Amino acid sequence: MPLLEVRDLTVSFHTSDGLVQAVRGVSFDVEKGHTLGVVGESGSGKTVCTQTLLGLTPGADVSGQALFDGRDLLRMSPAELQRVRGARIAAIFQDPLSSLHPLYTVGWQIVEMIRAHRHIARSAARARAIELLDMVGIPQAASRVDDYPHQFSGGMRQRAMIAMALALDPDLIIADEPTTALDATVQAQVIELMTKLQTEFDTALIIITHDMGVIAETADEVMVMYAGKAVEKADRRTLFYFPHHPYTKGLLESIPGSTAAGERLRPIPGQPPSLISIPTGCAFHPRCQYVMDRCISEVPPLFDIAGGHTSACFLPTQILGLGEDVDRERASAAAAGRAENGAAARLAARATEEIETAGVHLPDAGVLAGAGMSDRSRGPRTSQNSPDDAGTQP
Amino acid sequence: MTALPHGTSPAAAAAAAAADEDDALLTLDDVVKHFPIRRGIVIKSEVGQVRAVDGVSLTVRRGETLGLVGETGCGKSTLARCMTRLYPLTSGRITFDGHDISRLSPRAMRPYRRQMQMIFQDPYGSLNPHRRIGSIIGDPFAIHGVADGPERKRKVQELMELVGLNPEHFNRFPSDFSGGQRQRIGVARALALRPKLIVCDEPVSALDVSIQAQIINLLQTLQSELGLTYVFIAHDLSVVEHVSDRVAVMYLGKVVEIAERAALYSTPRHPYTAALLSAASVADPDRAAVRQRIVLHGDVPSPIDPPSGCRFHPRCPKAQEICGRVQPDLVPVLADPPKHVTACHFPMADGEKLGPAPAEPADAHPPGIGMR
Ligand SMILES: Nc1ncnc2c1ncn2[C@@H]1O[C@H](COP(=O)(O)OP(=O)(O)OP(=O)(O)O)[C@@H](O)[C@H]1O
Ligand SMILES: Nc1ncnc2c1ncn2[C@@H]1O[C@H](COP(=O)(O)OP(=O)(O)OP(=O)(O)O)[C@@H](O)[C@H]1O
Ligand code: SF4
Ligand code: SF4
Ligand SMILES: [Mg+2]
Ligand SMILES: [Mg+2]
Numbered sequence: 001m002p003l004l005e006v007r008d009l010t011v012s013f014h015t016s017d018g019l020v021q022a023v024r025g026v027s028f029d030v031e032k033g034h035t036l037g038v039v040g041e042s043g044s045g046k047t048v049c050t051q052t053l054l055g056l057t058p059g060a061d062v063s064g065q066a067l068f069d070g071r072d073l074l075r076m077s078p079a080e081l082q083r084v085r086g087a088r089i090a091a092i093f094q095d096p097l098s099s100l101h102p103l104y105t106v107g108w109q110i111v112e113m114i115r116a117h118r119h120i121a122r123s124a125a126r127a128r129a130i131e132l133l134d135m136v137g138i139p140q141a142a143s144r145v146d147d148y149p150h151q152f153s154g155g156m157r158q159r160a161m162i163a164m165a166l167a168l169d170p171d172l173i174i175a176d177e178p179t180t181a182l183d184a185t186v187q188a189q190v191i192e193l194m195t196k197l198q199t200e201f202d203t204a205l206i207i208i209t210h211d212m213g214v215i216a217e218t219a220d221e222v223m224v225m226y227a228g229k230a231v232e233k234a235d236r237r238t239l240f241y242f243p244h245h246p247y248t249k250g251l252l253e254s255i256p257g258s259t260a261a262g263e264r265l266r267p268i269p270g271q272p273p274s275l276i277s278i279p280t281g282c283a284f285h286p287r288c289q290y291v292m293d294r295c296i297s298e299v300p301p302l303f304d305i306a307g308g309h310t311s312a313c314f315l316p317t318q319i320l321g322l323g324e325d326v327d328r329e330r331a332s333a334a335a336a337g338r339a340e341n342g343a344a345a346r347l348a349a350r351a352t353e354e355i356e357t358a359g360v361h362l363p364d365a366g367v368l369a370g371a372g373m374s375d376r377s378r379g380p381r382t383s384q385n386s387p388d389d390a391g392t393q394p
Numbered sequence: 395m396t397a398l399p400h401g402t403s404p405a406a407a408a409a410a411a412a413a414d415e416d417d418a419l420l421t422l423d424d425v426v427k428h429f430p431i432r433r434g435i436v437i438k439s440e441v442g443q444v445r446a447v448d449g450v451s452l453t454v455r456r457g458e459t460l461g462l463v464g465e466t467g468c469g470k471s472t473l474a475r476c477m478t479r480l481y482p483l484t485s486g487r488i489t490f491d492g493h494d495i496s497r498l499s500p501r502a503m504r505p506y507r508r509q510m511q512m513i514f515q516d517p518y519g520s521l522n523p524h525r526r527i528g529s530i531i532g533d534p535f536a537i538h539g540v541a542d543g544p545e546r547k548r549k550v551q552e553l554m555e556l557v558g559l560n561p562e563h564f565n566r567f568p569s570d571f572s573g574g575q576r577q578r579i580g581v582a583r584a585l586a587l588r589p590k591l592i593v594c595d596e597p598v599s600a601l602d603v604s605i606q607a608q609i610i611n612l613l614q615t616l617q618s619e620l621g622l623t624y625v626f627i628a629h630d631l632s633v634v635e636h637v638s639d640r641v642a643v644m645y646l647g648k649v650v651e652i653a654e655r656a657a658l659y660s661t662p663r664h665p666y667t668a669a670l671l672s673a674a675s676v677a678d679p680d681r682a683a684v685r686q687r688i689v690l691h692g693d694v695p696s697p698i699d700p701p702s703g704c705r706f707h708p709r710c711p712k713a714q715e716i717c718g719r720v721q722p723d724l725v726p727v728l729a730d731p732p733k734h735v736t737a738c739h740f741p742m743a744d745g746e747k748l749g750p751a752p753a754e755p756a757d758a759h760p761p762g763i764g765m766r
Contacts (some may be wrong), residue, residue, distance in 0.1 A: 189689060
């Protein structure tokens with residue numbers, strides 16, 4: 001049984017502008033000792049989704065189920081949830097300065113955290129705090145324990161947050177953009193530390209990030225979110241080398257790579273949708289270069305593509321590359337890409353694109369029956385298109 | 395060589411040589427910014443100074459993009475605010491377009507302020523939620539009394555069009571826009587007065603990679619159309635590699651290396667640069683699994699009490715006795731051309747691999763937490 005089993009989580013906010021549908025029926029599992037990476041558009045509901053699990057979205061309409069060790073987090077009383085939070089599920093937020101109280105020493109905050117959940121003496125809790133700071137690599141922990149947060153560097157604060165998250169040996173850590181504010185060397189330290197501690201303590205981890213590099217280095221499984229839905233789920237390698245959903249591919253192609261220095265990047269054209277008036281059918285359709293008639297009227301469910309790989313897109317899986325031939329072709333393209341310049345994802349995606357273009361013009365492509373290409377796929381995408389997007393259109 | 399004002403320091407001369415052209419738009423000469431630390435309830439430290447920027451000399455050429463990278467807290471944002479004179483300097487000289495602006499009063503700064511703008515990291519925090527975006531973008535016109543009434547509106551709508559916003563959304567509020575669109579608003583506002591220089595402080599860090607790519611493309615289009623000069627600060631080394639012509643690397647208040655992009659990424663000379671580049675995350679699982687990373691031990695030392703000599707010496711795998719005593723100059727090393735300068739006594743040879751970090755000094759990691 002997975003440690004965390006989220007089913008059909010839906011979260012919306014009433015605002016003066018209307019109902020904001022921040023999370024629209026998201027389901028996922030996190031296994032003990034595994035890392036789930038969550039990526040997606042800014043504003044696609046990643047933070048709201050995880051904060052709701054911790055009871056941190058007051059005023060929101062929430063439905064669905066979130067079984068943690070068999071018990072539904074969404075139906076716990078505030079007191080019960082309080083006990084779970086911290087003790088069994090810990091959270092690390094993006095900005096460590098705002099999550100540490102500026103007026104108390106780092107040590108005091110860890111001690112209080114421990115004592116709120118465990119009946120142990122202050123001196124024992126303090127010893128534990130020092131041990132934890134030492135474990136996360138704070139130099140001279142025994143004296144730094146009495147420092148105030150502002151006396152720590154950004155990287156040290158982030159490690160102090162990790163120490164705090166680990167204080168009660170949680171089963172699950174939720175890290176929301178844990179490294180965004182950090183430079184590459186400190187980011188590397190933090191990632192290394194988290195994965196090391198994870199293997200040592202078999203902790204499960206949910207990492208939310210915009211940095212595909214962090215995902216490539218940490219995630220076992222990856223969930224891609226768009227407009228409040230999970231649009232694709234796969235293990236890490238499948239997601240990078242054999243993405244199915246056009247949004248996922250667009251994300252991977254947007255990453256600046258060393259070979260592309262100086263060239264233009266290839267962003268997804270258009271803007272993310274408003275969560276108050278979400279496009280009909282597939283929410284991605286106004287920006288999708290493969291859009292078909294049915295995408296505009298029907299909501300694509302998460303289709304099973306191959307063991308554990310799901311994608312919410314009507315495009316056929318065969319043509320898209322999980323047919324044997326194509327699979328082989330792309331695997332070798334990916335391998336070649338790795339050998340040369342590592343732009344495997346880009347190459348693989350490009351290979352797919354060629355195959356798709358060929359595929360959609362096959363009159364007898366049975367899989368496309370009823371999915372006539374809409375003329376939208378040729379015309380301008382959206383009125384919000386910007387001049388610099390124009391160059392990226394095929 | 396750039397014609398330099400009298401009394402220029404050797405460091406600035408070297409920096410100008412590094413620019414290798416007569417075309418300096420902005421020249422910093424030994425710029426220093428210290429923040430005083432006051433006694434207080436929260437801050438219990440004795441009175442001292444945060445030496446956030448501690449003697450930086452560099453040149454930004456007309457029309458180029460200079461990338462600026464470095465460890466968290468090394469002073470990049472502070473330097474950016476010094477360049478645009480949002481902060482008064484503690485000491486040093488800044489020459490913009492041939493004029494010494496280091497000590498100009500806010501009033502005397504005005505004509506220059508129009509020509510140098512900043513774009514900030516946070517597209518959410520930097521826009522007042524209660525004001526319509528038309529008036530936010532029009533602010534610079536109002537402040538500088540440039541255009542009024544219908545003319546201002548027309549100019550604002552032109553700007554909106556230029557950055558890819560729908561001009562009809564003139565009357566909307568920031569909350570109606572996505573993160574990427576808000577960053578476009580920031581860009582539009584920065585462009586309003588047709589500046590020559592735009593300093594971008596982590597302009598895309600909070601955005602997802604696709605929106606990030608849109609903004610980067612937009613900045614590049616505007617650069618070629620309007621002949622803009624950029625200073626571009628970011629933590630994401632692949633973004634910096636993509637946008638920059640030259641890259642400057644900072645460590646603890648100082649620039650430790652400046653070179654053209656390709657040279658810096660292929661043959662970093664300063665051990666800190668090498669460590670930083672090796673630590674960059676790779677968005678490719680198989681490559682990420684095999685790459686070799688030099689992970690530095692210990693934290694950035696405090697800018698209140700920086701190490702003697704080379705500031706990197708407590709963490710440097712190549713440090714020797716002299717490093718703790720003598721501060722290295724920022725000069726061409728080995729056989730580098732004048733435009734590639736490095737501040738290191740023992741720079742990295744071509745293809746040299748940096749060894750493991752030094753045997754644990756007192757202030758580094760405890761054993762057992764050493765990172766790979
Ligand atoms: N308390 C709230 N009231 C109204 N709307 C909210 C509230 N909290 C979040 N939202 C909206 O819900 C949507 C999802 O937000 P969320 O913070 O989860 O996005 P995200 O995927 O984490 O984005 P980012 O990558 O930019 O952090 C956004 O449109 C946001 O404006
Ligand atoms: N107004 C201020 N008063 C006192 N100290 C400051 C002030 N602004 C910055 N500092 C300190 O100066 C140093 C440099 O800060 P700065 O924000 O310039 O770093 P940075 O390189 O931009 O870091 P990051 O990559 O985390 O944004 C830090 O030690 C910081 O704490
Ligand atoms: S092809 Fe259709 S279903 Fe698939 S992402 Fe595009 S619009 Fe959505
Ligand atoms: S001067 Fe010495 S300590 Fe500084 S970077 Fe060079 S080798 Fe390392
Ligand atoms: Mg978020
Ligand atoms: Mg900064």
